[in-house]
Amino acid sequence: MRALAHRAVVFGLAALLTACASRPLPPAPPVTELAPGGTLRAAINFGNPILAVKDAANGEPRGVSVDLSRELGRRLGVPVQLVTFNSAGKVVEAVRDAQVDIAFVAIDPVRGADMLQTPPYVIIEGAYLVRNDSPIRRNENVDQANNRVVVGNGSAYDLYLTRELKAAKLVKAPTSPAVTDVMIAQNMEVAAGVKQQLEADAKRVGGVRLLPGRFMVINQAMGLPKGRENAARYLAAFIEQMKASGFVAAALARHGIEGAAVAPPSAP
Structure with missing residues (x-):
């Protein structure tokens, strides 16, 4: 059967x-x-x-x-x-x-x-990236008052997180591919973007890691x-x-x- x-x-x-x-x-x-x-x-x-x-x-x-x-x-x-x-x-x-x-x-x-x-x-996934020594271990830990999240200005992540984040502050990078560089240059806590882009950034710059899973699904x-x-x-x-x-x-x-x-x- x-x-x-x-x-x-x-x-x-x-x-x-x-x-x-x-x-x-x-x-x-x-x-x-x-x-x-x-x-x-x-x-x-x-x-x-x-x-x-x-x-x-x-x-x-x-x-x-x-x-x-x-x-x-x-x-x-x-x-x-x-x-x-x-x-x-x-x-x-x-x-x-x-x-x-x-x-x-x-x-x-x-x-x-x-x-x-x-x-x-x-369908693609949105992910967070942090420094290796960051105390942030899970997606649920990001929305805290002392965290600044870098997003590409006008991106899907920008629109979504503008609605969803209640405590963390959004910082706008000029483009989505620039979020990791802006995070590092300005000593921010989190970068948000396309999972594959952040994975490539992690290999390129070193000293950073992606949080497990995803924080959103993008259609x-x-x-x-x-x-x-x-x-x-x-x-x-x-x-x-x-x-x-x-x-x-x-x-x-x-x-x-x-x-x-x-x-x-x-x-x-």
Whole structure:
């Protein structure tokens, strides 16, 4: 019976993935809504190494967000312009002001006020980093009055911790990749950010360690300017196809990304 139940679960999951993968995209809205200038302007954020980095050989952007942008442009039959940024805050401003047509941002109620967003395509973790000799041992120890937590200005961690921290003080670094350097240079107690970024920082600077576990889970989605509701529906279906077909998982593997997971299917 247990084996039969297991096979039933596997079959059900396979059927669900097949249904998602075969679910047709709705008719594409006019290119004037998805790419009003005739070119799809995609915001690429180097502040989150899970999504995009500069290629070491040629300096060009690469990553899952780059791959999704180019695949969307291919399907729409329009050229893609990669507009690069160093912080999520600048990306959000660009979407709000319709300086770009699509972006890749964390789902957050504050950001949702300025843009339309799809269901998530990737889930990543937020972590804390402290010095080796810090008395802080657990995530629960961070929110204390004598602790200063460095975050990237306008990042998902900034927005989340602004709401959640009651006693600790937030200190804003100009970008998320700068949080560890700011923590060390200004003798702060904690740095907060993308777990993979902090792991790389720990190897680079030494004398620091990550706290066990995570303090938040971040759902990464595509965003676009408000007033483009038809385009938003198309992008939501596009994201579901990219997850179900294995495109997102393959992109993460191709770019050597560890610690990020493909988001589960969203309801039709």
